[in-house]
Amino acid sequence: MFGLAALASCLFLEGAFATTAPTQFPLTSDLLRELSEKVEGRLYSAVAFAEPCFTSFKSADCEVIKRNYLNETSRFDTFGGYINTQWETCQTTGEQCLLDWEDPTNPGPVSSSQTCQLGSVSRHFIDVRKPADVAAAFDYSRRSGVPLIVKNTGHDYKGRSSAPGSIGLWTHNLKDITYDPEFIPEGCVKASPGVTMGAGVQWGEAYQFAEAHNITLVGGSDPGVGTSGGWLMGGGHGALTNTMGMGVDRVLQFKVVTPDGKLRVANACQNEDLFFALRGGGGGTFGVVLESTTLASPPVTLQVYVVQWTNPEASLTHDLWSILIENGLKWADEGWGGFANGESAIYISPNLDTVRANVSMAPLIAFGERIKHDGIHGATLTVLEFPTWGTFFNAFAGDNSAAIGVNLALASRLIPKANFETAASRSELLAALLKAHTLTPGLRFLVSPPTSCPGDGSTSVTPAWRDSVYHITLITTWDWNATMGEKKTQYKLASDSISHLRAITPDAAYSNEADVYEPNHKVAFWGDNYSRLLEIKDKYDPDRLLDCWQCVGWTPNSKRFACYIA
Ligand SMILES: Cc1cc2nc3c(=O)[nH]c(=O)nc-3n(C[C@H](O)[C@H](O)[C@H](O)COP(=O)(O)OP(=O)(O)OC[C@H]3O[C@@H](n4cnc5c(N)ncnc54)[C@H](O)[C@@H]3O)c2cc1C
Ligand SMILES: *[C@@H]1O[C@H](CO)[C@@H](O)[C@H](O)[C@H]1NC(C)=O
Ligand SMILES: *[C@@H]1O[C@H](CO)[C@@H](O)[C@H](O)[C@H]1NC(C)=O
Ligand SMILES: *[C@@H]1O[C@H](CO)[C@@H](O)[C@H](O)[C@H]1NC(C)=O
Ligand SMILES: *[C@@H]1O[C@H](CO)[C@@H](O)[C@H](O)[C@H]1NC(C)=O
Ligand SMILES: *[C@@H]1O[C@H](CO)[C@@H](O)[C@H](O)[C@H]1NC(C)=O
Numbered sequence: 001m002f003g004l005a006a007l008a009s010c011l012f013l014e015g016a017f018a019t020t021a022p023t024q025f026p027l028t029s030d031l032l033r034e035l036s037e038k039v040e041g042r043l044y045s046a047v048a049f050a051e052p053c054f055t056s057f058k059s060a061d062c063e064v065i066k067r068n069y070l071n072e073t074s075r076f077d078t079f080g081g082y083i084n085t086q087w088e089t090c091q092t093t094g095e096q097c098l099l100d101w102e103d104p105t106n107p108g109p110v111s112s113s114q115t116c117q118l119g120s121v122s123r124h125f126i127d128v129r130k131p132a133d134v135a136a137a138f139d140y141s142r143r144s145g146v147p148l149i150v151k152n153t154g155h156d157y158k159g160r161s162s163a164p165g166s167i168g169l170w171t172h173n174l175k176d177i178t179y180d181p182e183f184i185p186e187g188c189v190k191a192s193p194g195v196t197m198g199a200g201v202q203w204g205e206a207y208q209f210a211e212a213h214n215i216t217l218v219g220g221s222d223p224g225v226g227t228s229g230g231w232l233m234g235g236g237h238g239a240l241t242n243t244m245g246m247g248v249d250r251v252l253q254f255k256v257v258t259p260d261g262k263l264r265v266a267n268a269c270q271n272e273d274l275f276f277a278l279r280g281g282g283g284g285t286f287g288v289v290l291e292s293t294t295l296a297s298p299p300v301t302l303q304v305y306v307v308q309w310t311n312p313e314a315s316l317t318h319d320l321w322s323i324l325i326e327n328g329l330k331w332a333d334e335g336w337g338g339f340a341n342g343e344s345a346i347y348i349s350p351n352l353d354t355v356r357a358n359v360s361m362a363p364l365i366a367f368g369e370r371i372k373h374d375g376i377h378g379a380t381l382t383v384l385e386f387p388t389w390g391t392f393f394n395a396f397a398g399d400n401s402a403a404i405g406v407n408l409a410l411a412s413r414l415i416p417k418a419n420f421e422t423a424a425s426r427s428e429l430l431a432a433l434l435k436a437h438t439l440t441p442g443l444r445f446l447v448s449p450p451t452s453c454p455g456d457g458s459t460s461v462t463p464a465w466r467d468s469v470y471h472i473t474l475i476t477t478w479d480w481n482a483t484m485g486e487k488k489t490q491y492k493l494a495s496d497s498i499s500h501l502r503a504i505t506p507d508a509a510y511s512n513e514a515d516v517y518e519p520n521h522k523v524a525f526w527g528d529n530y531s532r533l534l535e536i537k538d539k540y541d542p543d544r545l546l547d548c549w550q551c552v553g554w555t556p557n558s559k560r561f562a563c564y565i566a
Contacts, residue, residue: 031144038136042127048097049081054116069104070405072224079170080121082154086407087162089119090563100480101406120563125168134288135261137169141545147560150284152229157410158516160284160548163560174198179213185253185267193296194252199228199289211390215296218244228292230283234512235461237448239337246450248279248459250295256287259545277536280461284548286540300350302386303357307368308344310378317342323363325430328420332451332469334360340445408477409491411498411515414468414508432500439497446471462527464508521550
């Protein structure tokens with residue numbers, strides 16, 4: 001009625017631009033000595049994140065660990081720190097160096113029977129600064145048989161950035177970032193505004209840079225996730241993705257060292273096969289990315305609607321989710337993105353002015369007014385306009401961060417348009433979501449698929465993304481001292497819970513935020529693109545120097561997977 005449908009096309013908004021103190025690794029073999037020389041001494045012993053507490057639980061160093069056990073920054077700034085802590089451990093043997101995430105001051109984990117063990121954390125790692133570092137590591141892994149892993153921020157939900165007894169390539173310190181209003185991918189002709197980021201740059205840093213340069217970068221909803229690593233190569237979604245595309249839609253170029261040790265430029269004009277594979281085929285699979293360049297857009301004015309209350313209450317969750325689902329297709333067409341859970345919803349749009357946004361969001365506003373009127377504890381309705389993504393992000397990033405420093409199993413599902421098309425399919429979807437939420441409280445709606453972005457047909461993520469309205473996630477957790485049986489139970493619970501959605505949707509999930517035991521994962525993550533991805537894997541990495549869990553061309557029997565529960 002206000003011509004909102006005309007806004008449905010994917011806007012790239014291009015036209016507006018005219019123009020820690022680590023220790024040296026003991027060099028116990030000739031191969032390691034040679035490696036250390038080649039990387040100019042940047043080869044270090046890895047230390048488990050909580051190691052100081054196992055030396056002395058009362059030491060000042062341990063106090064810092066206790067205080068920051070759930071602190072994202074402390075974890076990603078430390079090679080041995082991971083966001084989901086079971087990936088620091090060997091789940092099958094119980095070797096670990098964890099504190100109690102529910103109470104890091106609990107001395108239980110360091111009692112005399114416990115020792116600090118590296119578990120799945122690499123034995124040693126290279127602080128990567130140059131292409132030659134990566135080439136030397138590939139050569140070392142090939143000659144020694146020691147598995148290689150790539151760790152950037154350690155956010156991975158599936159354990160793909162650690163492996164027992166491995167050598168790690170840590171890309172965290174590749175922090176260069178530059179903006180070129182007329183970036184031309186090497187060998188191409190057409191210029192677009194682009195930001196080139198070292199592989200260690202994280203979204204919080206990139207958004208700050210974007211604010212300072214009066215541009216928009218489309219990234220994830222957590223400041224600590226890397227811009228150019230697993231996030232990007234697996235797809236990369238955020239609250240602006242509906243209208244502005246996924247990470248893989250916006251990347252213009254990669255610089256990557258392939259397992260033959262060569263530094264390659266991959267873009268639309270050279271190494272196109274690799275470019276396709278890196279745009280959705282997954283991190284840690286085709287090469288080690290040193291930098292990526294991503295499209296920059298002009299600043300976007302955001303209309304923001306937030307409804308929330310404090311105490312979980314099933315009937316309110318039902319009413320909120322029912323409104324979200326009833327309006328799911330319409331809001332997707334009108335450019336909304338955002339997040340919701342059992343007690344809140346945040347919707348944002350870069351497309352609408354305040355008047356049109358209010359019309360579009362009328363049902364959510366009415367719900368917010370209702371719960372305020374009913375005196376629901378902590379009920380608020382907030383309507384705001386932000387001049388940029390960065391100002392919105394600074395105000396709301398904290399509200400959407402997922403669990404940090406916890407043992408957890410995640411599972412997810414992409415929900416296509418078909419589930420919203422009839423009253424019957426909508427109520428079936430609502431019932432499945434509520435059922436899953438009952439089994440695993442904490443279910444989240446990520447309104448982050450590229451529903452209005454058809455893409456250019458040259459990315460390798462499952463095409464199901466383009467037809468989806470929600471990406472739904474849920475988690476389960478377990479204690480620091482859980483037995484293997486208890487861990488298994490929690491993985492299975494996450495899987496069983498998401499199966500309520502599997503039962504009513506096509507086989508599609510986000511590779512980066514999936515069930516560790518995703519059934520039929522090749523189809524779920526890549527759809528028809530898997531066979532081409534496998535050919536590219538065979539071409540660039542015939543010896544499987546890179547390998548990771550449920551990655552393209554993986555070798556499930558490899559010893560690097562010994563710590564996954566079968
Ligand atoms: C708190 C939290 C919030 C999240 N929010 C979002 C979100 O908003 N949107 C979204 O899409 N995803 C999100 N994710 C999921 C995220 O995309 C994945 O965790 C992703 O794997 C992170 O990539 P990374 O490089 O930062 O992490 P890492 O764990 O370091 O690496 C992940 C994978 O990529 C590989 N890799 C990393 N760097 C390189 C490199 N330079 N070259 C080659 N391979 C590399 C690793 O080997 C590993 O396989 C979130 C995750 C968490 C824990
Ligand atoms: C988290 O850790 C970082 C550095 O390790 C520190 O600067 C920051 O203040 C900590 N955050 C909190 C909330 O304590
Ligand atoms: C930021 O960019 C926008 C659009 O590209 C322009 O209209 C505005 O004047 C710029 N602001 C500043 C402070 O440069
Ligand atoms: C939009 O709705 C909010 C909440 O009801 C109201 O405060 C605001 O004034 C409205 N804005 C416009 C432009 O109508
Ligand atoms: C784990 O430790 C807690 C105390 O921190 C204890 O209550 C619980 O019984 C332990 N669980 C197992 C499986 O040992
Ligand atoms: C990837 O999948 C899409 C959608 O099915 C298809 O259009 C495209 O041709 C595929 N690309 C390759 C290289 O297989």
